[in-house]
Amino acid sequence: MRCPFCTHEDTQVAETRESDEGDVVRRRRRCPACDKRFTTYERAELAMPAIVKKDGSRSEFDRNKIRASMSLALRKRPVSMDQVDAALARIEEKLLASGANEIASAKIGEMVMRELKKLDKVAYVRFASVYRSFEGVDEFSRLIKDI
Numbered sequence: 001m002r003c004p005f006c007t008h009e010d011t012q013v014a015e016t017r018e019s020d021e022g023d024v025v026r027r028r029r030r031c032p033a034c035d036k037r038f039t040t041y042e043r044a045e046l047a048m049p050a051i052v053k054k055d056g057s058r059s060e061f062d063r064n065k066i067r068a069s070m071s072l073a074l075r076k077r078p079v080s081m082d083q084v085d086a087a088l089a090r091i092e093e094k095l096l097a098s099g100a101n102e103i104a105s106a107k108i109g110e111m112v113m114r115e116l117k118k119l120d121k122v123a124y125v126r127f128a129s130v131y132r133s134f135e136g137v138d139e140f141s142r143l144i145k146d147i
């Protein structure tokens with residue numbers, strides 16, 4: 001790393017220390033050119049991608065909103081909130097692992113549908129029908145046939 005004082009290209013790490021939680025690495029660096037010291041912090045960048053809607057507008061990933069729409073689809077179905085949360089965690093994990101800065105809302109919808117399909121077929125059809133806002137009777141009956 002470049003020295004912030006004299007812009008010397010090659011500074012040396014004098015000390016490396018992990019935070020107690022292990023999520024931040026702190027390094028003391030020394031510049032061999034000007035002998036100044038500075039600290040850098042290294043942490044994983046785990047940010048949810050922004051959601052891009054059909055009209056091009058962006059919004060933040062909203063876990064509660066997705067959770068609410070999933071539980072609405074699962075109303076009166078024999079699926080526990082623990083199962084919903086586990087499904088949500090899988091979706092979040094995939095999003096984080098993708099490293100993408102933004103993702104189409106349609107993609108999120110597909111991920112939710114895939115998880116619902118595994119949890120409960122009725123909830124899946126409910127969600128899919130609302131989500132795709134009945135783009136056609138054919139679409140809906142094709143969905144039902146898929147199950």
Ligand SMILES: [Zn+2]
Nearest residue numbers: 003006031034
């Ligand atoms: Zn320097």
